[in-house]
Amino acid sequence: MTTVLEARDVHKAYGRHRVLQGAALAVQPGQLVGVVGENGAGKSTLLKILAGTLAADQGEVRLAGALGYCPQDPVITESLTVGQHLRYFAAAHRLPSLRRADALTELLGYTEFRDVTAGALSGGTRQKLNLTLALLHDPDVLLLDEPYQGFDWETYLRFWDVVSDLRSRGKAVVIITHLVFEQDRFDVLADLAGGRLARRQPAEGESHVRS
Amino acid sequence: MSAADLTRPAPPSPGPSRPASRQFSTAWRFALRNQTRNRLAGLLLAVFVPVWYLLMLAIAGHQPLAFRLYATGQVLTVDAGHLTLISAGLNSLTIIVGFAVFAAIRKTLAFDKRLVFAGYRQATLIAAKTLAITILAAAVACYTAVVLLAFWRPSPAGWLAILGSFAVIALSYGSLGLLLGVLVKNDLEGFFLIIMGGLMDTFLQNPLGNPLANKPILEWFPSFGPMQFAVGGSFGHQALWGHLALGLAWAAAFAAGGLIIFQLRTRSRRHPAS
Numbered sequence: 155m156t157t158v159l160e161a162r163d164v165h166k167a168y169g170r171h172r173v174l175q176g177a178a179l180a181v182q183p184g185q186l187v188g189v190v191g192e193n194g195a196g197k198s199t200l201l202k203i204l205a206g207t208l209a210a211d212q213g214e215v216r217l218a219g220a221l222g223y224c225p226q227d228p229v230i231t232e233s234l235t236v237g238q239h240l241r242y243f244a245a246a247h248r249l250p251s252l253r254r255a256d257a258l259t260e261l262l263g264y265t266e267f268r269d270v271t272a273g274a275l276s277g278g279t280r281q282k283l284n285l286t287l288a289l290l291h292d293p294d295v296l297l298l299d300e301p302y303q304g305f306d307w308e309t310y311l312r313f314w315d316v317v318s319d320l321r322s323r324g325k326a327v328v329i330i331t332h333l334v335f336e337q338d339r340f341d342v343l344a345d346l347a348g349g350r351l352a353r354r355q356p357a358e359g360e361s362h363v364r365s
Numbered sequence: 366m367s368a369a370d371l372t373r374p375a376p377p378s379p380g381p382s383r384p385a386s387r388q389f390s391t392a393w394r395f396a397l398r399n400q401t402r403n404r405l406a407g408l409l410l411a412v413f414v415p416v417w418y419l420l421m422l423a424i425a426g427h428q429p430l431a432f433r434l435y436a437t438g439q440v441l442t443v444d445a446g447h448l449t450l451i452s453a454g455l456n457s458l459t460i461i462v463g464f465a466v467f468a469a470i471r472k473t474l475a476f477d478k479r480l481v482f483a484g485y486r487q488a489t490l491i492a493a494k495t496l497a498i499t500i501l502a503a504a505v506a507c508y509t510a511v512v513l514l515a516f517w518r519p520s521p522a523g524w525l526a527i528l529g530s531f532a533v534i535a536l537s538y539g540s541l542g543l544l545l546g547v548l549v550k551n552d553l554e555g556f557f558l559i560i561m562g563g564l565m566d567t568f569l570q571n572p573l574g575n576p577l578a579n580k581p582i583l584e585w586f587p588s589f590g591p592m593q594f595a596v597g598g599s600f601g602h603q604a605l606w607g608h609l610a611l612g613l614a615w616a617a618a619f620a621a622g623g624l625i626i627f628q629l630r631t632r633s634r635r636h637p638a639s
Contacts, residue, residue, distance in 0.1 A: 205482075206482075206633060207478070207482060207633070223482065225479075229475050229476055229478075229479045230476065231395075231399065231472065231473055231476045232472065233398060233399050233402035233472075234395060234398070234399070238395060238398075241391060242391055242392075242395060242480065243480070243483055245387050245388045245391040245392075245485070246388070246480050246483035246484045246485040247483055247484050248388075248484065287479070287483070290483075291483070291484075
C-alpha cells in the first residue's frame with residue numbers, strides 16, 4: 155500500500171539534549187496513528203519535523219499529498235474574529251468558497267461565535283478554531299498535537315466524527331498525545347521513548363512503525 | 366449538518382490571479398486591523414500627543430534659538446517653543462507608530478508562519494504588511510500634524526513640510542517596529558529600544574539645552590532628515606527634498622531589514638511530496 159507520510163531515522167537535538175534519536179514512522183492512507191509519550195519525550199518536536207516547520211538534524215521525511223497541521227497551542231490572532239480567521243485561511247489555501255469552513259464550524263458546534271474575536275473565546279472554542287484551520291483544505295494527511303485538550307464530551311465525540319469522515323475518504327490522521335483514552339480507535343499506537351518510536355500493540359499485517 | 370457534508374468535493378478553483386489578489390486584499394485589511402486594535406497605542410494617540418505638545422511648549426518657552434540647516438549651511442533663528450513642538454510631534458510618532466507596529470508584528474509572527482505554511486505567499490504577506498504600516502503611519506502623522514495646529518499656526522507650506530516630516534518619521538519608526546518585532550527575543554527589549562531610541566533621536570536634534578545640536582554627528586540619526594525638512598519648510602521657507610529622502614532611506618533600510626528577517630522566520634521547511 156502507498157505510504158502517505160514516512161519518516162526515517164529522524165534525529166534532533168537542542169544543544170546537548172538529544173530529543174529524537176532515530177525515530178521512524180510510516181503512515182498509510184486512511185490510517186489513524188497515535189504517537190504517545192510522556193511530557194518532554196519529544197512529541198511536539200517530532201510533529202513539527204513531520205509537518206516541516208522544524209528541520210531535523212538528520213533523517214528524512216517524505217509526504218505525499220496535502221498536509222494539515224494542528225499545533226498544540228492554538229495559533230490564532232486575538233483581534234480577528236472566527237469568521238475572519240476562516241476567510242484568511244481560505245485565502246491561504248486558495249479555496250473558492252467557505253462551504254467547508256461553514257460545515258466544520260457547524261459540526262464542531264461553534265457557529266454562533268463566528269463574529270466573536272479569538273481573544274474573547276473560551277479555551278475549548280479556540281481549540282475548535284485551531285482544528286478547523288488545519289482541516290479547511292481537506293488535507294490528505296492530518297497531524298494533530300494534543301487536539302482535544304479543552305473539549306467537552308460532546309465536542310470530543312464530534313471530533314471523532316470528523317476523524318472518521320476523514321479516514322473513510324482515505325485521509326490519514328496522526329494524533330500526538332500524552333494520554334490515550336480509547337486505544338481501540340487507533341490503527342497503530344506508537345510510544346515515543348528514548349528518542350525512538352516503538353509500536354505498542356502489534357496488529358495483524360505489516361508493521362508500520364520501525365524502532 | 367453532519368460529517369457527510371464535509372465529503373462533497375470542492376468546486377474547482379478559479380484561475381491563479383483571483384486567489385492571489387484575494388490573498389493580498391485579505392492580508393492588508395487584516396494586518397491594518399491588527400495594527401489599529403491596540404488600545405494602548407490609541408490612548409497614547411488621543412492623550413499623549415496633545416499633553417506632550419502642551420508640556421514641551423511650557424518647558425521650552427519662546428526664546429530665540431540658533432538652528433543649522435545643513436543643506437544650505439544657513440543658521441536660522443527660530444522660536445524655541447515652535448521648534449520644540451516639531452520635536453515633540455516627531456517624538457510622539459516614534460513611540461506610537463513604533464510601538465503599534467512592534468506589538469502587532471510580535472503578536473502575529475507565529476500566525477503569519479502558519480499562514481505561510483497553509484499556502485499564503487510570503488511576498489503577498491510582506492507587501493500587505495508594508496501597505497498596512499504605510500497607511501497607519503500616514504494616518505497617525507496626519508492626526509499629529511493636525512493637533513499641532515492647536516498650539517502653533519505655521520504657514521500652510523510650513524505645515525505641509527511638518528506633515529511630510531511627520532509622515533516620514535512615522536514610516537521610519539513603523540519600519541523599525543517591524544525590524545525589532547522580528548528580531549528581538551522579548552517584548553521589553555523592543556519597547557526599550559523604541560522609546561529610548563526615539564527620545565534620543567528626536568530631542569538630540571533640538572538645540573534647546575543640547576550642546577550636541579547643530580553638530581555633524583546628528584546627521585547619522587533617523588530623525589535628522591525629517592527635522593531638517595520640517596524646520597527648512599516651516600522657518601526657512603525652503604523645501605529640502607534631499608533631507609526628506611534621507612528620512613525615507615532610513616525607513617526603507619529598516620523595512621528591508623525587517624522584511625528579510627520576516628521572510629526567513631516565516632519560511633516553510635515543507636518537504637516535497639515523494
